[in-house]
Amino acid sequence: MLLIEYPKCSTCQKAKKFLLDHQLVFEDRNIVAMPPTEEEINQFLAWGIPIGKLFNTSGMLYRQLGLKDKLPMMSEKEKISLLASNGMLVKRPLLIVGEKVLVGFKEQEWAKIVKENR
Numbered sequence: 001m002l003l004i005e006y007p008k009c010s011t012c013q014k015a016k017k018f019l020l021d022h023q024l025v026f027e028d029r030n031i032v033a034m035p036p037t038e039e040e041i042n043q044f045l046a047w048g049i050p051i052g053k054l055f056n057t058s059g060m061l062y063r064q065l066g067l068k069d070k071l072p073m074m075s076e077k078e079k080i081s082l083l084a085s086n087g088m089l090v091k092r093p094l095l096i097v098g099e100k101v102l103v104g105f106k107e108q109e110w111a112k113i114v115k116e117n118r
Contacts, residue, residue: 001024001025001096001097001117002094003029003094004092004093005029005031005092005094006030006092009092009093011093015093015105018107031088031094033087035084035087036084037084038084041083045080049103053103055090056089056090056092059089091104093105095113097113
């Protein structure tokens with residue numbers, strides 16, 4: 001398991017606590033220091049995650065860049081490059097388990113993954 005998170009984010013802290021409370025072994029990666037690469041983002045898309053779901057639409061940087069209006073005119077390749085350029089644009093946390101990726105922390109979804117990986 002790989003947890004890609006922003007340590008200062010309260011939702012990411014809850015997600016990390018959830019994993020620790022369930023005694024799961026996972027690698028932890030800071031999304032700012034090491035944002036998802038274009039290759040990783042392409043893999044998430046191949047696993048069925050819509051690209052729009054990967055954007056942190058409530059983030060300050062998203063709003064500052066005016067992405068709400070710009071994204072509809074961008075190609076998928078441009079969106080992937082943009083996501084890979086700055087981890088603060090990516091919705092977090094991301095939990096990668098095998099060939100699945102969970103975007104954001106929804107305890108019920110995560111509990112299902114935990115059950116499957118015991």
